[in-house]
Amino acid sequence: MPRPPILLMTRPEPQSRAFVESLGVEVDVVISPLIGIAPVGPLPDPGRFAGLILTSANAARIYGEIDGTKGLTAWCVGARTADAAREAGLEAEALGGDAAALTESLIARNVPGPLLHLRGFHSRGAVADRLIEAGIETHEAVIYDQPAQPLTPGARAALDGDRPVIAPLFSPRTAEVFALYEPFDGSVHVVAMSAAVAEAVEGLPLAGLEIAASPTGADMAETVLRLLSRLAALETPEGGQ
Structure with missing residues (x-):
């Protein structure tokens, strides 16, 4: 059969x-x-920043769960991350399908800083480093871990x-x-x-x-x-x- x-x-x-x-x-x-997705902290005061960078829907969900500041601008990878950011109370815009495309878009727009990249412990793309090299002040904070599961x-x-x-x-x-x-x-x-x-x-x-x-x-x-x-x-x- x-x-x-x-x-x-x-x-x-x-x-x-x-x-x-x-x-x-x-x-x-x-x-x-x-x-798995395990929140970690602490979260820097988002109000100090001109906008947030979210490269995963997990980061957006964790931000919402820890009751982060509402109404901030969030630059997001993909529509799903942007949707999750809106659910967390952020003014979200999707820019590109991956971290590299989002970074290039932010540089092309010369988005004013300071920006805060909220990410997991395991992350690729060196988003903050690339933006800093382009003259955009950017900080990063690890807000969740991704422990392996069997x-x-x-x-x-x-x-x-x-x-x-x-x-x-x-x-x-x-x-x-x-x-x-x-x-x-x-x-x-x-x-x-x-x-x-x-x-x-x-x-x-x-x-x-x-x-x-x-x-x-x-x-x-x-x-x-x-x-x-x-x-x-x-x-x-x-x-x-």
């Missing part, structure tokens, strides 16, 4: 379920978050099983944790949100590695759907419908 693909989601459960829902297709899903038994079984697995990976940190659990006995296909994410899984014994056209949820979904369709076709027996 043909075995349809399994979608292995490694984001926190609410984000994983939202992504699966965005696909709009029936698919077998295993959810195994690989990083694979669930169901995820381990899927990675070692006889059905193809599609694993969308949305951040370099998640990809680094994912790589800790190789080797995999099964056929594992990774969809990476960016080249930096793909770099973290290079050298793994993967059946396939694809990079989304841009680091957005929409392009991740499109790439996953295309791969689901291709793998399902491969599993269809000759003469099948």
